[in-house]
Amino acid sequence: MFTFQRGLLVTALLSAVATRAYDLRQDTGGLAIYWGQNSLSLQTDEKEEEQDLEDYCNMDTPPDIILLAFHHVFTENPQINLSKHCDKYFKSSQMLDCTSLAPQIQACQEKGIKILLSMGGASGAYSIKDSATADTYAQTVVDTYLGGNSSDVERPFGDAVLDGVDLDIEGGGDTGYAEFSNKLREISPDSLITAAPQCVFPDAMLGDALDNGWVDAVFIQFYNNHCNAGTEDFNFATWADWAKTTSKNPDVKLYIGSPACEACASTGYLGADKLAEVYNDAKSNSSDVLGGIMLWDAGAAYYSESGGTPIAQQLKQDVLETTSSGGSSAEPAESASASASASAQSSELVSSALNKRAPESPKTIVGRAAMPNPGGHGAKHPNYQTGDPYEG
Ligand SMILES: *[C@@H]1O[C@H](CO)[C@@H](O)[C@H](O)[C@H]1NC(C)=O
Ligand SMILES: *[C@@H]1O[C@H](CO)[C@@H](O)[C@H](O)[C@H]1NC(C)=O
Numbered sequence: 295m296f297t298f299q300r301g302l303l304v305t306a307l308l309s310a311v312a313t314r315a316y317d318l319r320q321d322t323g324g325l326a327i328y329w330g331q332n333s334l335s336l337q338t339d340e341k342e343e344e345q346d347l348e349d350y351c352n353m354d355t356p357p358d359i360i361l362l363a364f365h366h367v368f369t370e371n372p373q374i375n376l377s378k379h380c381d382k383y384f385k386s387s388q389m390l391d392c393t394s395l396a397p398q399i400q401a402c403q404e405k406g407i408k409i410l411l412s413m414g415g416a417s418g419a420y421s422i423k424d425s426a427t428a429d430t431y432a433q434t435v436v437d438t439y440l441g442g443n444s445s446d447v448e449r450p451f452g453d454a455v456l457d458g459v460d461l462d463i464e465g466g467g468d469t470g471y472a473e474f475s476n477k478l479r480e481i482s483p484d485s486l487i488t489a490a491p492q493c494v495f496p497d498a499m500l501g502d503a504l505d506n507g508w509v510d511a512v513f514i515q516f517y518n519n520h521c522n523a524g525t526e527d528f529n530f531a532t533w534a535d536w537a538k539t540t541s542k543n544p545d546v547k548l549y550i551g552s553p554a555c556e557a558c559a560s561t562g563y564l565g566a567d568k569l570a571e572v573y574n575d576a577k578s579n580s581s582d583v584l585g586g587i588m589l590w591d592a593g594a595a596y597y598s599e600s601g602g603t604p605i606a607q608q609l610k611q612d613v614l615e616t617t618s619s620g621g622s623s624a625e626p627a628e629s630a631s632a633s634a635s636a637s638a639q640s641s642e643l644v645s646s647a648l649n650k651r652a653p654e655s656p657k658t659i660v661g662r663a664a665m666p667n668p669g670g671h672g673a674k675h676p677n678y679q680t681g682d683p684y685e686g
């Protein structure tokens with residue numbers, strides 16, 4: 295009996311060691327989920343709420359990528375909104391102080407899960423004025439959320455260094471995002487850059503960024519539109535063609551984006567079985583460009599009203615299987631511990647910059663009460679086809 299238990303322990307240890315970081319640039323069969331906006335509370339009259347970030351990383355079937363939603367006010371006074379997960383502000387700015395989330399972010403990263411910041415959302419007062427602003431803003435984003443070393447910014451996640459940024463631009467014009475992503479890649483080459491366009495091709499807000507900027511992966515929202523997954527107009531093949539012929543990144547990965555529940559989007563919910571069919575069909579045509587599945591959003595993805603198996607768990611158990619496409623690189627995939635030590639290194643960089651920070655000077659707090667609801671992910675897009683700003 296004792297030997298048997300010890301055997302189990304050894305197996306457990308070995309499998310812990312064998313866990314490796316999800317390599318968003320090469321791996322396929324991944325699950326990406328948005329976390330932060332707590333759409334679950336809207337569907338269940340607040341009886342159920344999205345759990346803490348770390349809870350999702352500790353699931354038996356955790357996601358491979360988590361997108362923090364959202365950074366929704368850009369440039370002058372950058373702001374984020376994580377609904378109920380963070381409601382404390384730094385003393386002298388409009389930036390949320392979510393430093394209490396830092397240990398959770400780091401714990402997730404140590405498990406090999408990539409944590410990205412999603413910029414944009416279905417509503418929010420954001421836009422980039424011109425190319426010069428795009429360049430400056432790329433540096434601000436690197437300093438504020440990634441491995442930048444400026445001491446002049448408030449870092450909402452403290453010494454946690456996020457793995458990259460996601461452009462979920464759904465309004466405010468298409469200016470500057472190609473420059474932004476190219477500049478960000480130049481300043482911080484290890485940071486991942488993703489985008490979450492609507493399925494209509496080309497995307498009104500992100501078409502230029504996708505053609506002329508660098509992206510590592512694209513989380514396509516195949517919902518709220520006539521090109522939804524599961525319809526006759528489903529246009530994954532068009533996107534796959536874009537990936538193979540036009541993308542600046544020849545290894546770009548496409549994720550099929552789907553609502554995690556009926557109420558998570560206006561249209562396009564499929565459920566695990568239909569989504570699996572769609573995914574497997576796309577895989578049989580385009581396994582080289584298919585990265586995996588994206589779900590909006592975390593609370594709903596890991597919750598089942600009927601008490602059945604939640605959709606995220608079903609997909610991870612039965613449909614998705616992480617494989618490394620390897621590309622031309624012969625190097626072994628980055629190990630979880632290597633990635634943890636890399637992020638520990640950048641954390642050191644950041645904490646030394648933080649320690650050098652000058653005493654804060656008081657600034658005026660303006661417009662906090664007017665913060666718009668960053669809301670959902672393409673929740674209602676009456677003007678999508680025209681590219682006009684949304685009503686939010
Ligand atoms: C797969 O390829 C067939 C034949 O070219 C095409 O009709 C179909 O739309 C493709 N499906 C996907 C999901 O790409
Ligand atoms: C985030 O947005 C929601 C919806 O508008 C709002 O109720 C909430 O107060 C915002 N959170 C913070 C901390 O500002």
Ligand SMILES: CC(=O)N[C@H]1CO[C@H](CO)[C@@H](O)[C@@H]1O
Nearest residue numbers: 436437441442443444481482
């Ligand atoms: C990532 C980043 O912004 N690194 C900068 C840290 O500071 C040095 C010196 O000021 C810059 O050269 C790096 O680009």
